[in-house]
Amino acid sequence: xxxxxxxxxxxxxxxxxxxxxxxxxxxxxxxxxxxxxxxxxxxxxxxxxxxxxxxxxxxxxxxxxxxxxxxxxxxxxxxxxxxxxxxxxxxxxxxxxxxxxxxxxxxxxxxxxxxxxxxxxxxxxxxxxxxxxxxxxxxxxxxxxxxxxxxxxxxxxxxxxxxxxxxxxxxxxxxxxxxxxxxxxxxxxxxxxxxxxxxxxxxxxxxxxxxxxxxxxxxxxxxxxxxxxxxxxxxxxxxxxxxxxxxxxxxxxxxxxxxxxxxxxxxxxxxxxxxxxxxxxxxxxxxxxxxxxxxxxxxxxxxxxxxxxxxxxxxxxxxxxxxxxxxxxxxxxxxxxxxxxxxxxxxxxxxxxxxxxxxxxxxxxxxxxxxxxxxxxxxxxxxxxxxxxxxxxxxxxxxxxxxxxxxxxxxxxxxxxxxxxxxxxxxxxxxxxxxxxxxxxxxxxxxxxxxxxxxxxxxxxxxxxxx
Amino acid sequence: xxxxxxxxxxxxxxxxxxxxxxxxxxxxxxxxxxxxxxxxxxxxxxxxxxxxxxxxxxxxxxxxxxxxxxxxxxxxxxxxxxxxxxxxxxxxxxxxxxxxxxxxxxxxxxxxxxxxxxxxxxxxxxxxxxxxxxxxxxxxxxxxxxxxxxxxxxxxxxxxxxxxxxxxxxxxxxxxxxxxxxxxxxxxxxxxxxxxxxxxxxxxxxxxxxxxxxxxxxxxxxxxxxxxxxxxxxxxxxxxxxxxxxxxxxxxxxxxxxxxxxxxxxxxxxxxxxxxxxxxxxxxx
Numbered sequence: 037x038x039x040x041x042x043x044x045x046x047x048x049x050x051x052x053x054x055x056x057x058x059x060x061x062x063x064x065x066x067x068x069x070x071x072x073x074x075x076x077x078x079x080x081x082x083x084x085x086x087x088x089x090x091x092x093x094x095x096x097x098x099x100x101x102x103x104x105x106x107x108x109x110x111x112x113x114x115x116x117x118x119x120x121x122x123x124x125x126x127x128x129x130x131x132x133x134x135x136x137x138x139x140x141x142x143x144x145x146x147x148x149x150x151x152x153x154x155x156x157x158x159x160x161x162x163x164x165x166x167x168x169x170x171x172x173x174x175x176x177x178x179x180x181x182x183x184x185x186x187x188x189x190x191x192x193x194x195x196x197x198x199x200x201x202x203x204x205x206x207x208x209x210x211x212x213x214x215x216x217x218x219x220x221x222x223x224x225x226x227x228x229x230x231x232x233x234x235x236x237x238x239x240x241x242x243x244x245x246x247x248x249x250x251x252x253x254x255x256x257x258x259x260x261x262x263x264x265x266x267x268x269x270x271x272x273x274x275x276x277x278x279x280x281x282x283x284x285x286x287x288x289x290x291x292x293x294x295x296x297x298x299x300x301x302x303x304x305x306x307x308x309x310x311x312x313x314x315x316x317x318x319x320x321x322x323x324x325x326x327x328x329x330x331x332x333x334x335x336x337x338x339x340x341x342x343x344x345x346x347x348x349x350x351x352x353x354x355x356x357x358x359x360x361x362x363x364x365x366x367x368x369x370x371x372x373x374x375x376x377x378x379x380x381x382x383x384x385x386x387x388x389x390x391x392x393x394x395x396x397x398x399x400x401x402x403x404x405x406x407x408x409x410x411x412x413x414x415x416x417x418x419x420x421x422x423x424x425x426x427x428x429x430x431x432x433x434x435x436x437x438x439x440x441x442x443x444x445x446x447x448x449x450x451x452x453x454x455x456x457x458x459x460x461x462x463x464x465x466x467x468x469x470x471x472x473x474x475x476x477x478x479x480x481x482x483x484x485x486x487x488x489x490x491x492x493x494x495x496x497x498x499x500x501x502x503x
Numbered sequence: 504x505x506x507x508x509x510x511x512x513x514x515x516x517x518x519x520x521x522x523x524x525x526x527x528x529x530x531x532x533x534x535x536x537x538x539x540x541x542x543x544x545x546x547x548x549x550x551x552x553x554x555x556x557x558x559x560x561x562x563x564x565x566x567x568x569x570x571x572x573x574x575x576x577x578x579x580x581x582x583x584x585x586x587x588x589x590x591x592x593x594x595x596x597x598x599x600x601x602x603x604x605x606x607x608x609x610x611x612x613x614x615x616x617x618x619x620x621x622x623x624x625x626x627x628x629x630x631x632x633x634x635x636x637x638x639x640x641x642x643x644x645x646x647x648x649x650x651x652x653x654x655x656x657x658x659x660x661x662x663x664x665x666x667x668x669x670x671x672x673x674x675x676x677x678x679x680x681x682x683x684x685x686x687x688x689x690x691x692x693x694x695x696x697x698x699x700x701x702x703x704x705x706x707x708x709x710x711x712x713x714x715x716x717x718x719x720x721x722x723x724x725x726x727x728x729x730x731x732x733x734x735x736x737x738x739x740x741x742x743x744x745x746x747x748x749x750x751x752x753x754x755x756x757x758x759x760x761x762x763x764x765x766x767x768x769x770x771x772x773x774x775x776x777x778x779x780x781x782x783x784x785x786x787x788x
Contacts, residue, residue, distance in 0.1 A: 059686075061690055063690060064690060067539065067541070067693075070539055071535050071538075071539060074534075074535065074538045074539070075510075075511065075531065075534070075535070076510065076511075079511070081527040081528075081531075082511050082527065082531045084527075084528075085511075085527055085528040085530075085531035085532060086531055086535060088528065088694075088696075089528075089531065089532040089535055089536075089543075089693040089694055089695060090535070090693060090694075092694060092696075093544075093686075093689040093690070093692075093694040095546070095680075095696050098696065215762060215787065216760075216761070216762045216765065216786055216787065216788070219730065219785075219786055219787065220726055220727065220730050223729075223730050223733055224726065224729075227733075276735075279735075284680070284681055284682055284683070287681075288682070
């Protein structure tokens with residue numbers, strides 16, 4: 037191990053990871069330190085890989101890790117770049133400095149960006165170009181002697197999206213438009229635009245960190261890992277990743293409900309076989325025979341709130357429904373806003389999820405006036421679909437219990453829950469907000485056990501508790 | 504302790520020599536697993552080369568590969584060791600006149616021990632790569648069994664005593680992440696999250712695995728597969744399927760990826776009807 041500087045940086049980095057919610061044990065920290073002694077520290081990607089291998093044990097933690105790594109171990113520092121550029125200019129004056137204000141202007145920059153977006157390997161490195169562009173366009177003067185850095189001003193100046201038409205024309209070069217080739221080019225360019233935006237954002241963060249300290253920016257920039265992201269504040273990108281997390285959870289939820297069922301039953305006495313066997317012992321039934329246990333068939337009924345106030349949660353519950361549908365033979369799903377409709381038909385196994393979502397919003401009859409009304413939804417459910425709930429049914433209600441001050445129809449819910457084998461309510465709101473405003477959480481919670489379910493961690497905990 | 508690799512770039516060269524093309528993360532993790540003597544847990548979707556990585560490490564270092572395939576219901580007797588009780592019974596019957604002590608001392612010896620993969624890897628005198636495949640398929644109890652072996656590289660057999668590895672094996676665990684492995688197990692391992700390769704790397708993989716394919720076709724193929732992976736599919740095409748696709752195109756004598764070619768051969772990479780329908784719709788085939 038060399039010097040205090042490296043050890044200090046290592047310790048600070050590990051502490052920042054812990055603050056960002058990554059569970060790094062002291063033993064893992066030591067492993068990382070041992071790894072540092074073995075690799076070539078001047079190879080930045082090796083260093084990143086070494087830290088990742090020893091400290092990051094879940095894919096969900098990787099984005100946060102990468103962001104912190106870029107802050108703690110920046111690819112360049114401004115002081116170093118300035119020194120290097122000064123040296124380069126002395127050595128070979130004709131070369132235009134990439135960050136310079138004169139000569140080399142916006143059209144040239146856009147030209148180079150277009151080549152980078154096309155994946156032209158000769159056009160140089162994306163990261164380097166992003167750094168130069170932040171230097172050129174991202175600076176905004178602030179209070180005396182200070183400056184602010186913004187990524188949107190870089191992206192506005194270069195506006196990578198508007199380059200698409202040009203790139204397409206160039207890349208397809210006479211081939212027919214609208215076909216497979218165009219789609220592939222489009223996809224590649226879109227991916228590269230995203231990479232460019234990320235590179236710009238990373239460099240802006242680095243510059244801010246240089247001005248105001250790594251710890252401060254780290255705390256504000258890193259999003260919590262996926263399993264701790266609030267369902268109500270989830271972004272589209274998170275949802276896509278969540279989809280992959282939900283499948284194993286649904287499978288576990290399914291097995292948990294099955295196991296609970298399995299323990300409850302023993303085979304009944306098989307009278308015929310017992311009497312037959314008793315003939316050998318002169319009619320005395322010395323050994324009894326039981327009927328083989330019936331194969332258990334758990335049934336699941338899901339009622340989910342699909343209103344706008346919980347739209348991202350609703351999206352998640354539909355995801356969960358979809359995943360459960362693949363696991364359970366008998367799942368019936370119902371969606372409601374102020375009236376209720378069966379939505380099982382949209383989730384046939386093997387159906388395409390994205391398509392199911394679109395059809396669901398267009399075709400299902402869940403909205404009357406558009407304001408959530410739990411009471412009415414429950415009453416309509418009891419009227420129309422009462423047969424869905426039987427003694428083998430597990431009832432799962434997903435929603436925030438905010439009913440716009442309408443009558444809650446507690447009796448109906450009590451009757452429904454009474455007929456089901458188990459009933460659970462998952463509420464995406466934080467517990468302190470229950471019962472505020474129009475929330476009926478406690479009233480409903482007294483009938484059906486209510487669980488706070490704000491993120492994947494809590495959902496996992498709920499599933500664990502079922503066993 | 505044996506040295507497995509000298510540096511990450513050494514890993515890259517030697518794995519490339521056995522036709523496995525690692526990226527930076529793979530090369531560094533493999534190097535560290537060897538240098539720190541820790542097991543390497545490779546997690547990722549099916550068909551990104553997790554098992555292949557272990558095989559490549561064995562081939563590149565000339566080590567013996569011992570494989571333990573995990574499945575539901577795997578137990579100590581299948582993973583670690585078992586006494587050959589049939590042979591023991593024979594031995595007891597054969598030595599009819601002996602005293603109990605003699606027999607007892609004799610039937611619990613090497614001769615009656617059935618080695619299973621874990622014990623075989625520990626006792627091997629030559630360098631060994633131990634591949635514990637699909638760890639997530641095994642029951643949670645098996646993870647407990649692995650903990651002692653993976654942290655100290657030793658096991659205790661009551662009749663024989665503690666057996667410590669003469670040569671530390673290079674351990675690779677793989678997992679498809681169908682369930683979360685326990686924290687205790689993850690803590691003892693180096694973690695490598697394998698994802699689908701970049702189009703550039705996939706092109707190189709195709710070129711090295713499919714001799715006779717033209718470079719530009721491989722490039723188009725890799726981009727096409729990357730596009731397919733970008734769709735929301737139930738099962739994204741694996742690297743192995745990309746290679747199958749390359750072989751198919753070669754066998755059919757197609758040298759360009761056109762709409763017709765893709766539509767004809769989509770079944771090689773997409774194996775769900777709904778995935779195929781989706782790809783046809785999104786790509787306008």
